[in-house]
Amino acid sequence: MKKNKEFANRGHALVPKFAYVPEEDRFLMDPGPLKYRFNVIGVGVNGQEHVRVTMLEGRCTVHGVYDPNPSSVEGARRVKAQFSDEPLVVYDSLEAACNDPAVDGLIICTPNHTHLDVLKVAVQSGKHILLEKPMATNLKDAYAIWQMAQSYPKVLQIGLQYRYKPIYVEAIHEAKVRRSLGEIKTITILEHREPFLDKVRQWNKFSKYSGGTLVEKCCHYFDLFNLFAASRPVSVYASGSQAVNFRDFEYGGERSDILDNAFVIVEYENGIRANFNLCMFAPMVYEEIVLCGDEGRLKASEGENGQAHSQWGSYLEVICLPDRTSRVMTPSYPALIEESGHSGATYYEHLRWIDAMDGKPSTAATAEEGFWSVVIGVAAEESVKRGEKVTVRELLEANGLGHL
Template sequence: MEAKDTVKYGIVGVGMMGREHLINLHHLRSEGVAVVCIADPHLPSQRLAQELAHLFNWPIKVYSGHQELLDSGLCDVVVVSTPNMTHFQILMDIINHPKPHHVLVEKPLCTTVVDCQKVVDAARKRPDTLVHVGLEYRYMPPVAKLIQIVKGGSIGQVKMVAIREHRFPFLVKVNNWNRFNINSGGTLVEKCCHFFDLMRLFADSNPVRVMASGAIDVNHKDEIYDGKVPDIIDNAYVIVEFENGSRGMLDLCMFAEGSKNEQEISIVGDIGKGEAFVPESIVRYGTREAGRDGVQTVKAEDDRIKYDGLHHGSSYLEHLNFLSAVRAKGVKAPAVDLQDGLISVAIGVAAQLSIEKGRFITIDEVLDKRNCKG
């Protein structure tokens, strides 16, 4: 596919994130992309997406289901931004479709490890299909800068990765699907797969076991949907141990709107420390030898970003990176692949299970699909 050729996108699921992808792709028009079709059974979401497409002067075909979109043959690339519990079947249908489609799927890859593994196995049989998992926090400028510092050896061998996310509660979604673990995979899968992915990236190692403590303490307690009270936790501490001996820790609170930064990431190595702050977009790093007076502070920016959107420009950079892989015709693998998606979900599943069982859960237990008994 030459640079001058238009890469045609279809978006399956045009709720909040689907429309966010549509806007990002609009800002990538100069790179030779166009959204040509969308699919969503929810009419209000369809209409909002159509209004955006009209504004962008993109004539689009509208379908109620993903299978019709695939069968239309209109697009080369499919963005999947539907509710979590639908990802598995949609991905399997895309991967098994006679016409190859490259895929960018929103996180989490699937809500269960078993489903993730089935997608990984199916995709192996389709070398003509690229699948990129939307763990876009890697691309946030302060996080990307911290990754660069850590990978450059400035802090030495990583020993501890601490991530704090103190934020607002889950947003309202179509039919309130995200209020229940059965739909979302649980808070530590739905929201925190981002952070488990970052931990693994910083540690440069695979997880061994997970211990977590969490609860529903403030949010959603007075909400009832179809006679059911939401069961998603709103705060947790999670410890992840890695093969190389490094450790990760997540401090999650979803009733902490009174925070200057939503995310604070701290990486400590044997010779130094680095920190990133979002949305301040500040990175600090220094060595043990230089001490406090030697700590440097930099403002992290990326001039390539044309649209900040909901995630500080990371979705724009994610699309730019994915488009590069698509244009490379299979020579270049997606930066965030199916294995990354699988492991990030596995850590989240292990953490959810650890809260339920009150003990460490090994990653092998989760990946081997054994019954995890107390």
């Protein structure tokens, strides 16, 4: 019998009422032969999410992990145990984790400021690599990674997975494929959410380790800006502050210095303007995008506010001129996938990574795209510090990258 690939998902095997079915008798719940083995470098909250979606998708498995924090390793072990009886290999060094011949790919989820140093070791393995966002905390490191990727013989994908959130997948389709809005002229994205969560050694509370809030958190949205604008940024103006969060927070004798709110305006070579609104002391998790073109307007949002009778969820509307249809929809993935993290975006990011490893076309973020998302974030952080507009040309030249 020919298997319907839409049902070949290990997630079905997690439903308790099907637990009695032996492995050899599984058909719809069988993902097929194992395709690739991955090692995850850094298994904090993001690394554990990568373990989860790898195992949930089912064609690949997480072979092992490397992380100097024992609690993180135990967390990863528990996640894998939900899906498989195969023990998790735990390595005692980065080099050992990268160079195990049993492994086909590496997923790097270490703190932002370590990415380049970790990648220098990882590329010596010649394995496929998925590097979490932001690719680096500064332009020189980001450019070094971009150049490294250009000559790398295997896939080197950047973890800008927000482009796979349901609302953004549909927004991209409406704007870029159906061209429902005509020519895009303005882009607005808003994120209101709770503060940064705890991390091991609290590295995300300090700009020198994270790159700053507008690099660490907002590179996702700047990647979306670049996707929709399909142009290079010319200038960035940002205003922001540390108004509420971590103002008295100290760790290791250092005081937190990260922004918790900002407005960012980006101007592009083709005349498109984009603006971003961030608040990280809101009692909710809410994202919104508004695209305005010369023939229509799109608005999409997703959110949770924790209230018992909240009706929030995924929403998208397209309002067009009279000669086109308008519509409202609620983009979504299967609940099991959305619940795996980031509204299912990480799961579909993994599918695109596997596509690329198989030699198929992929829409995942390249190192070049990762670089330009960091450019806007760094420019925005610099603009906040200076209190003035930053031109991208000036910023690149100051970092020895004037040839770009």
